[in-house]
Amino acid sequence: MSAAPVIETEGLTKHYGQHRGIEDVTISVGPAEVFGLLGPNGAGKTTAIRTLLDLIHPTAGSARVFGLDSRRESVAIRARLGNLPGDFGYGKAASGREALRLLARLRGVRGGGRAETLAARFRADLDRPLGQLSRGNRQKVGLILATFHEPELLVLDEPTSGLDPLMREEFLALLDEERERGCAVFVSSHELDEVERVCDRVGIVRDGKVVAVERMSDLLGKARRRVTVRFADAVRPGELSDLPGVSDLVVGDHRASFQVEGDLDPVIKALARHHVADVEATHPTLEEVFLGYYREEARS
Amino acid sequence: MTAQLGALVATHLRDRRRSLLAWGVPLGLMSAFVVAIFPSVEGALAEAVEQYPAGLKEAFGIGQLTDVEQYLHAEMLSLIVPLALGYLAVRAVASGLSGAAESGRLDVLLSAPVSRRRLCAAGFLATAIELAVVLAMTAVLTGVGSVLSGADLAVGAAAAGFANVWPLALLFAALGILLCGWSLRTSVVTGAAAGVLVAMYVVDLLGRLDPDLSELRYLSVFKYYGNAIEDGIDPLAFCGVTVAAIALAAAGTWLFDRRDLAG
Numbered sequence: 215m216s217a218a219p220v221i222e223t224e225g226l227t228k229h230y231g232q233h234r235g236i237e238d239v240t241i242s243v244g245p246a247e248v249f250g251l252l253g254p255n256g257a258g259k260t261t262a263i264r265t266l267l268d269l270i271h272p273t274a275g276s277a278r279v280f281g282l283d284s285r286r287e288s289v290a291i292r293a294r295l296g297n298l299p300g301d302f303g304y305g306k307a308a309s310g311r312e313a314l315r316l317l318a319r320l321r322g323v324r325g326g327g328r329a330e331t332l333a334a335r336f337r338a339d340l341d342r343p344l345g346q347l348s349r350g351n352r353q354k355v356g357l358i359l360a361t362f363h364e365p366e367l368l369v370l371d372e373p374t375s376g377l378d379p380l381m382r383e384e385f386l387a388l389l390d391e392e393r394e395r396g397c398a399v400f401v402s403s404h405e406l407d408e409v410e411r412v413c414d415r416v417g418i419v420r421d422g423k424v425v426a427v428e429r430m431s432d433l434l435g436k437a438r439r440r441v442t443v444r445f446a447d448a449v450r451p452g453e454l455s456d457l458p459g460v461s462d463l464v465v466g467d468h469r470a471s472f473q474v475e476g477d478l479d480p481v482i483k484a485l486a487r488h489h490v491a492d493v494e495a496t497h498p499t500l501e502e503v504f505l506g507y508y509r510e511e512a513r514s
Numbered sequence: 515m516t517a518q519l520g521a522l523v524a525t526h527l528r529d530r531r532r533s534l535l536a537w538g539v540p541l542g543l544m545s546a547f548v549v550a551i552f553p554s555v556e557g558a559l560a561e562a563v564e565q566y567p568a569g570l571k572e573a574f575g576i577g578q579l580t581d582v583e584q585y586l587h588a589e590m591l592s593l594i595v596p597l598a599l600g601y602l603a604v605r606a607v608a609s610g611l612s613g614a615a616e617s618g619r620l621d622v623l624l625s626a627p628v629s630r631r632r633l634c635a636a637g638f639l640a641t642a643i644e645l646a647v648v649l650a651m652t653a654v655l656t657g658v659g660s661v662l663s664g665a666d667l668a669v670g671a672a673a674a675g676f677a678n679v680w681p682l683a684l685l686f687a688a689l690g691i692l693l694c695g696w697s698l699r700t701s702v703v704t705g706a707a708a709g710v711l712v713a714m715y716v717v718d719l720l721g722r723l724d725p726d727l728s729e730l731r732y733l734s735v736f737k738y739y740g741n742a743i744e745d746g747i748d749p750l751a752f753c754g755v756t757v758a759a760i761a762l763a764a765a766g767t768w769l770f771d772r773r774d775l776a777g
Binding site: 292304321322 | 626
């Protein structure tokens with residue numbers, strides 16, 4: 215028997231008057247699972263998160279977190295989760311430590327939990343007023359406030375926005391550790407590589423609807439990657455054009471560029487017959503992932 | 515639960531500590547100045563007041579201005595202090611709700627196991643304390659002005675006059691919560707509440723000036739404000755306005771609890 219889901223929504227819908235927020239969102243997130251909500255800005259990711267947290271009330275449908283109703287039992291739910299809002303702010307005058315002190319008292323956490331350890335790890339300045347910190351440094355404080363009490367569920371809205379690459383890696387490592395600890399993570403992002411790094415499953419949001427929920431590996435399998443290869447010797451176009459999944463092939467002087475859909479293995483093996491001087495495979499963009507997904511849908 | 519409320523109230527007051535000084539000290543100094551100059555203008559005032567139109571004297575509660583208490587009421591407690599404190603109350607309560615929503619703080623606080631009702635209650639309670647502190651500072655500085663100038667201000671009467679402002683201002687704090695249930699833009703909340711504050715004052719003024727409009731005064735909380743420095747605090751009015759403020763705050767909390775907090 216599988217464990218009870220941490221998050222379970224059923225037809226969750228939110229309209230702002232005539233405007234669309236989210237439409238009929240049905241998802242389930244299990245314990246110790248990292249679930250990504252992936253979609254472009256304005257797709258409805260933040261609305262979905264705010265509805266789960268009872269910051270906004272659904273027009274229709276329901277959401278349960280830890281088996282509790284997200285509207286009627288939201289205080290009990292929030293006792294067990296950590297949340298990093300999108301575009302984290304806490305006013306300009308207060309310092310991170312002041313915010314932490316209040317949140318620790320509200321949560322009944324003595325001694326600030328693991329906040330100091332996290333502050334050292336992220337090199338976060340908890341003593342300066344938040345108004346004097348850069349966006350990235352404010353975001354670090356937000357991450358500490360969301361995680362210091364070792365919650366059972368982390369809800370993160372665009373968590374790496376503003377973080378430098380080093381801190382971004384550190385944060386993604388922290389998410390891995392949280393999963394190891396048994397914490398479920400519900401994270402929204404519009405950056406595919408970030409989601410790919412940490413998520414077990416991903417829901418693709420488009421125009422307020424979750425158009426697909428896929429395992430990460432399945433999703434990437436449907437997307438096309440662009441591959442650019444520089445050879446030490448000449449290569450014939452026919453060697454590559456006949457390979458399964460290859461398209462948009464351009465062969466030039468000791469150089470080939472093409473898109474690959476699906477399994478990369480036949481391509482790598484074909485390339486290996488030559489002396490490869492350099493190879494670059496770039497991630498598909500979010501739009502390319504969408505295109506890949508819709509192509510697959512059209513075929514089926 | 516009490517620990518949460520205490521933590522929220524303490525944080526609200528700490529965040530507003532500059533405001534306590536920014537409002538309490540100028541109002542106190544102004545009031546002290548009014549009291550301090552009374553001995554030197556007393557004679558001229560009595561003559562001037564005799565020349566004032568009866569309606570003007572009625573409107574601003576000016577009697578003979580033969581004692582410092584009447585002068586303090588006419589100069590400070592009939593207009594400036596209640597309007598200033600009413601506005602301060604709206605600003606204070608809005609800073610904890612609409613202001614917190616604008617800065618992102620509300621999202622952070624509501625990530626913790628705190629109900630919106632408790633946030634509203636904390637904002638209301640902290641504002642009640644803030645108003646009491648500002649009024650106490652104003653009263654103390656006024657007393658100091660009296661002692662230094664030898665104006666011989668009656669301490670009990672002055673204390674009653676300042677204390678009587680508290681329920682009136684608290685009503686506007688409650689109105690602020692009610693307005694936050696409607697809008698989370700601080701400029702809208704403070705603007706609308708300030709408009710109601712001034713409108714209530716004008717309605718009461720018109721009702722006092724024109725007997726045909728006297729019924730309009732029931733629309734204004736200033737009808738129940740009176741002149742506590744002369745007549746003492748009317749316990750019924752004091753408690754009635756306080757209860758009305760609590761009821762209005764409860765209605766505002768009900769609205770705030772049901773509204774969307776859009777990001």
